[in-house]
């Protein structure tokens with residue numbers, strides 16, 4: 634075999650090794666999104682509600698000496714348990730039954746393959762949070778680069794702009810990144826699309842652990858589907874299908890705030906796909922439905938009509954001039970008392 638062929642094969646096997654790692658990285662990283670609300674990994678990781686998970690695999694329980702573990706975890710640690718593939722998988726499947734009394738209030742990851750991918754991702758980080766694969770250090774981008782000595786406000790000239798002469802004018806990019814609200818008529822939607830099937834896959838990996846496979850909610854996490862015709866019950870189930878007036882709120886909320894702990898990690902198309910899937914879970918569309926910025930405003934949620942505009946500013950208890958409340962000299966169509974508290978029986982007898 635020629636020398637060059639050998640090097641070539643070595644390069645190919647290195648490439649294969651690398652792409653395997655990169656795959657574990659992509660999928661494991663996405664799945665780790667469910668954990669990120671409470672846990673960090675990487676060089677700059679700090680304890681959050683849960684401990685830093687750098688180098689946790691193949692270690693005894695409670696790797697973070699300066700983290701305040703629960704009594705239940707301390708007990709498990711004393712019994713000499715350690716984190717193997719097996720114990721970690723069992724723990725992640727149902728943390729609260731694996732270690733009763735743990736403060737990791739997380740329902741668990743049902744799918745075994747998903748658990749394995751998360752474990753593979755955890756294995757990428759050594760105890761210092763340095764990554765073992767060749768991919769770039771993901772926390773590097775977050776580390777501020779200090780290039781000059783810190784200056785005081787008095788070192789700077791007073792800006793010319795604005796009313797208060799403070800700071801600098803925001804860049805268009807900064808305003809755009811912040812200005813992401815979507816209104817009921819679709820104003821503010823980014824271009825894009827996504828179908829319910831893709832949305833289902835994203836949902837299973839990143840949402841189902843809290844919101845349930847069918848949006849029914851795991852434990853006490855919020856319910857996202859069902860509850861039709863329950864609004865007049867003593868305990869109404871307020872879901873997207875039963876209660877929410879506008880689909881724009883679903884898109885806006887998911888894009889802004891979910892998955893819990895890893896907000897703004899979804900692409901615009903991901904959010905279209907997940908929104909389409911949430912419509913499907915609520916029986917509003919078929920499985921093969923594709924939602925896009927084009928057909929978005931065609932969707933009307935069932936409860937929209939029960940939301941009415943707040944018109945109190947135009948009511949007659951205000952004086953002729955609309956800005957003032959009145960006791961005398963009120964507008965002509967002054968408020969009419971239709972019932973009294975004691976008739977309604979809300980006044981106590983004594």
Ligand code: HEC
Pocket residue numbers: 664665667668669670671672682683684686689693694695696697701702703704705706725734735736737738739742751
């Ligand atoms: C709601 C917050 C929360 C979420 C979500 C969460 N954890 Fe935890 N986790 C904790 C807390 C708190 C502890 C400490 C447990 C204790 O002291 O009882 C913990 C402990 C752990 C430990 C033990 C670490 C050690 O030092 O021995 C591991 C491993 C772990 N979590 C992995 C995960 C993974 C993986 C996920 C995502 C699939 C996850 N956790 C999701 C809060 C959370």
Ligand code: HEC
Pocket residue numbers: 667670835836839840841842843844854855856857871872873883886887891892893894907
């Ligand atoms: C770690 C648990 C967790 C994960 C994972 C998660 N969520 Fe949530 N979700 C929450 C919590 C907690 C709330 C309530 C937040 C609040 O009320 O402040 C919530 C609220 C919501 C709501 C609003 C529900 C309502 O009726 O008010 C929607 C919609 C939603 N999540 C969608 C998603 C989607 C889509 C994903 C996946 C991309 C996701 N969530 C992943 C915990 C989670």
